[in-house]
Amino acid sequence: MTVKPMTAKEVTRKVINKEELFILDVRNNADFADWKIEGRYFSYLNVPYFELLEGVDDILDRLPSDKDILVVCAKEGSSIMVADMLSEAGLSVSFLEGGMKAWSEHLEPVKVGDLDNGGEIYQFVRIGKGCLSYMVVSNGEAAIIDATRMINHYLEFAKNLDVTITHVFDTHLHADHISGGRMIAEKTNAAYWLPPKDAEEVTFDYNPLEGGSIVTIGNTAIDIHALYSPGHTIGSTSFVVDEKLLLSGDILFIDSIGRPDLAGMAEDWVGDLRESLYSRYRELSWELTVLPAHFMIIDEINENGSVAEKLGALFENNHGLNIENEHEFRKLVTENLPPQPNAYQEIRQTNMGKINPDENQQREMEIGPNRCAVR
Amino acid sequence: MTVDKVLDAKGLACPMPIVKTKKAINELESGQVLEVHSTDKGAKNDLTAWAKSSGHEFLKHEEENDVLKFWIKKG
Numbered sequence A: 001m002t003v004k005p006m007t008a009k010e011v012t013r014k015v016i017n018k019e020e021l022f023i024l025d026v027r028n029n030a031d032f033a034d035w036k037i038e039g040r041y042f043s044y045l046n047v048p049y050f051e052l053l054e055g056v057d058d059i060l061d062r063l064p065s066d067k068d069i070l071v072v073c074a075k076e077g078s079s080i081m082v083a084d085m086l087s088e089a090g091l092s093v094s095f096l097e098g099g100m101k102a103w104s105e106h107l108e109p110v111k112v113g114d115l116d117n118g119g120e121i122y123q124f125v126r127i128g129k130g131c132l133s134y135m136v137v138s139n140g141e142a143a144i145i146d147a148t149r150m151i152n153h154y155l156e157f158a159k160n161l162d163v164t165i166t167h168v169f170d171t172h173l174h175a176d177h178i179s180g181g182r183m184i185a186e187k188t189n190a191a192y193w194l195p196p197k198d199a200e201e202v203t204f205d206y207n208p209l210e211g212g213s214i215v216t217i218g219n220t221a222i223d224i225h226a227l228y229s230p231g232h233t234i235g236s237t238s239f240v241v242d243e244k245l246l247l248s249g250d251i252l253f254i255d256s257i258g259r260p261d262l263a264g265m266a267e268d269w270v271g272d273l274r275e276s277l278y279s280r281y282r283e284l285s286w287e288l289t290v291l292p293a294h295f296m297i298i299d300e301i302n303e304n305g306s307v308a309e310k311l312g313a314l315f316e317n318n319h320g321l322n323i324e325n326e327h328e329f330r331k332l333v334t335e336n337l338p339p340q341p342n343a344y345q346e347i348r349q350t351n352m353g354k355i356n357p358d359e360n361q362q363r364e365m366e367i368g369p370n371r372c373a374v375r
Numbered sequence B: 001m002t003v004d005k006v007l008d009a010k011g012l013a014c015p016m017p018i019v020k021t022k023k024a025i026n027e028l029e030s031g032q033v034l035e036v037h038s039t040d041k042g043a044k045n046d047l048t049a050w051a052k053s054s055g056h057e058f059l060k061h062e063e064e065n066d067v068l069k070f071w072i073k074k075g
Helices: A008-016 A029-034 A057-062 A077-088 A099-105 A151-161 A181-188 A266-283 A311-317 A326-334 A344-351 A359-365 B016-026 B043-053
Strands: A003-006 A020-025 A041-046 A069-072 A093-096 A108-114 A120-126 A131-138 A141-145 A164-169 A191-194 A214-217 A222-228 A237-241 A245-249 A289-292 B005-009 B033-038 B057-064 B067-073
Touching (some): A003 A077, A008 A099, A008 A108, A029 B043, A069 A077, A069 A099, A077 A093, A093 A099, A099 A359, A108 A289, A131 A214, A131 A289, A141 A151, A141 A214, A164 A214, A181 A191, A289 A311, B005 B016, B043 B067
Parallel strands (some): A003 A093, A020 A041, A020 A069, A141 A164, A164 A191
Antiparallel strands (some): A108 A120, A120 A131, A131 A141, A214 A222, A222 A237, A237 A245, B057 B067
């Protein structure tokens, strides 16, 4: 029987369309427990490839006959070996092309809104890691917010839209993924903006992004208003775009809120986080559409593949916005936190320009989910 | 520690380091030690888990200029 590659993009469509898929994950048990491909109607079997070297007979009766089977490993090699063995045993299976490495790096662009005067905003869903980045387009110009290190996606996307990237922003100094912001700015001569309070130790030049700053994209004035909203980091800044959208960075997510501990300052920043969420954000229009920098669980993904919700709906439904008792809030965001993102300290140092790992090392550093939220 | 056999698996990608390790250890007697050299970063966790599940003893590992070295005692 046949063995076919399945791309990360095809798997992404299955996640968004809520299709069924049976995943035979042949990585070791610890890696599988830490991070896997999530889908609402996906089912799983985890048997490490090194337990299948003698053959796959032992697992045949644990594989379904009525579902597509996808064999997954870290980089592809072992999944092809196992898929070939299953094929010899008479099954038709696929393997994930490029493995979890490709899954981690796949970006799915989704248009999330039209702005005044023909402007548009796109969300880039990094489905495997839960990172969200954005491109605001207006009159031949583009701004990029919270870019990943896969910068060619954005450069090509801008080229296809025939727009010039003029501004690049990071809402804060990221701890879960390596920012592509500085590299995009270097390649396109765009201005690179960072909150100065997060950038005290950076080794490169940047434009200081302060609360109240307004950056205009295109000559028809799509305004990007910076809103200082500390708490996840001390510099964390949100953006109100075209008075319609709230790019909330890592402060507020759809079903969770930002964690204050990744720079080692949880106790100090809890008050800022509460102030940002319970005072600053409350003063904004509840009609704003919140576009966060992460999702944590796939239930946060909408039917069209986007991650977005009205601010008013979040004030009603997001548990993290509805903790009246300050002590209880403090407890939620400082105790029983999930594990930190993989290599988060090295990632912060990379984003400060202090260390310069090569592409393979960057890939390894980013393995796993983002883990920037607390629920 | 006496090393009874050295396996050079440098430059090989997953699953080959483990496939070769398994073959090499099959040729050893119980209690003998195999030294494995690999440049595949994923080999560390996988070899540890494999040794455990197949009854061998993972003695230690070292990293030297991007080369991972492992010592496994046959169970």
